[in-house]
Amino acid sequence: MKTFCTAVILMALGLIVYNQQLHGQTVHFKTANGIKAVVNGINVELEIYNPGIIRVIKYPKGSGFQKRSLAVVKNPDTKVPRRIRITDSSILLETSRLKVILNKKTGKISFCKLDNDLLLSEMDNGAVFKPVKDGGVATFDVKQSFLLEKNEVIYGLGQQQNGHLNQRDQKNLLVQGNTKVAIPFFQSISGYGIYWDNYGPTLFTDDKEETSFDSKVGNGMDYYFMQGDNGDSIVAQMRFLTGKVPMLPLWVYGYSQSKERYKTQFELMDVVKKYRALHVPLDGIIQDWQYWGKDSNWNAMRFDHTTYPRPKAMIDSVHQLNAHIFVVAWPGFGPKTRQYSEFKKRGMLLNFDTWPPKSGAKVYDVYDPTARDIYWRYLNKGVFSLGVDAWWLDSSEPDHLNERNSDFDQKTYLGVYRKVRNAFPLEHIKGVYDHQRATTSAKRVVILTRSAFAGQQRFASNTWSGDVTSSWESFRKQIPAGLNFSMTGLPYWNTDIGGFFANSYIKGGGAKNPEFQELYTRWLQFGTFMPMMRSHGTAIPREIYQFGSKGDTIYDVLEKFIKLRYSLLPYIYSTAWQVTNNNQSFMRALAIDFKQDKNVYDIGDEYMFGSSFLVAPVTKKDAKTQQVYLPADASWYDFWTGVLVKGGKYINRATPIGIMPLYVKAGTIMPWGPDVQYATEKKWDNLEIRIYPGADADFTLYEDENDNYDYEKGLYTTINFHWNDNQHTLIIGNKSGHFPGMLNTRKFRVVLMKHKGGSSVKLTKNVDKVINYNGEKIQVNLSF
Structure with missing residues (x-):
């Protein structure tokens, strides 16, 4: 049932300043940013950031509130037209998208559409300030209560391991931890x-x-209300506030191999060589901890000369094999490292126990810009200068062992640690990103990290779900965890394929254990449709050859899905551009694209990957079939068989080990990449263009130099494809843009999927049309 705001005619227009005595209180209105008022002893400020975003600030009268946001990069917009009116009971602020009503008696703020449809309301007298001490500093415990509709569905709060997509009926302490990412943001289906x-x-x-x-601590309360018509537009509003997403290099969308851990440079190199010998695609290899030696030397940011005698030669060899290397770095330092000594001398260490246990390691003050400078100086000299391609910033919560309340009383550069603890990953990742960008523009920043906060998307970070257990229950929870994370505005997320802690499967043969093989295979199928496809874990090595050899069922399925990932690279890279340029997301809860279908609101085991693929991972042991819901107002092609199914119903799909339910929305244009061993092996000069008819379709193919930041200068190209379903015509538009090394002529091999049966991972032999394209608009008819 809809709730409506009080109908009020807003009379005053423009920049007006009021100063009136109301009910014994003085109410001030300043229109540079919005409105200021005092209600029941509480200062209330409403600031306009755009017509759909209002910032709400509250703090007790007599106290002050000034804050430079760590997450928000925008300032209020003084040029947004607004209307203001005072009545006996209310102060009203209207923009071209919102009405905001402040109740002068209770302090309640209501947010409404222009038609008076209520979006959200605070509770009467819902702002509570409880005086507390934080490290001896006087401050407040601040609480704000809202009233939601009974059946309203909300998403977000970061990455939670509660197994729920809908975050209603929850009590959740938002604090960073391994496997838990705390982001105090939610979006509503309303x-x-x-x-x-x-x-x-x-x-x-x-x-x-x-x-x-x-x-628990705050000089005042500070929140942003943002209106959006759907999940994408709300995410766009969040990124408007907190920053856009940079492009990652093409190679990072390929397959990356890791384990805990490669112990010598020779072991690491052998993995890359074996993948090349097996002709299984690979783009990333990851060096985990202790390449620096003993724990007392933890995170020394230099390679131990006994186990990594020639680190630059190792990195050069990885590059010669057309692969890339991640290297791990932590925020904590062992007591025998040079970093520890320098940070301690400068008073830049936080005095609590961190990983590894009983090592004496301490984390640095990530909030101090000078400390971040020092961190990069060591990281650059000892690691990045050798040619490393990407970072694994582990323990970015950070790990906090033997936790005591007094640990949070100590001072950081930004004040008491308790007050800023959830922003630790944001500031840590920011330091590495900003310094690498300042060092070179030739290599895009890539950061794999274990924790995140609002705004971290602007620092090229890809968050993984932490050290989750290798179990079916844990596996199931990762899907809603990733979807909720994505709906906070951070698009890059992944998991350890197979789960991190696999100890329970060791006795049964490890990678040869049939039970682990099944779990790992199903998890890798899911990983094929994450923003990053990365295998990692402890106890059991995860390289493909650990699971058998070519001709063995599990090996062949793993190879099939890794190769499927590479076929998808033109689609994935073009989707990445939509994320960067148009604020879209990779992993999309069904409610984002099918809001009109209420059946999808709480489906947490399926999702859209980009705009076209519906993915339904198999998360139950020994599953022979899986129930899949196909959203209404669309028809769906079974990717494996080509069978077209009308949406709006559940179906049972057979799920032998080589099949994960995968559907393509009718009205899809899908570019299919060449068979390659690494992402940039072949140019996209002979792309297969698959058309799934049944509705009109659009797709924009994006290309650039695959790395560096020249795209920020406009050096990239786009080609728009449009399918007219009624006329059975494909229109390929003029190529827009340019960059060095771009293709001036190419072939598009067009396949109409309606009469081609099932889709193959391999390229189609008999295509419907071969189009010679020179960058100019062309239209072709494809008869059924």
């Missing part, structure tokens, strides 16, 4: 998002009485 801009431990509560954020 068409809005709330970002609570506080970096301390925050209790999110949703029950029958209220929905609230309660932060």
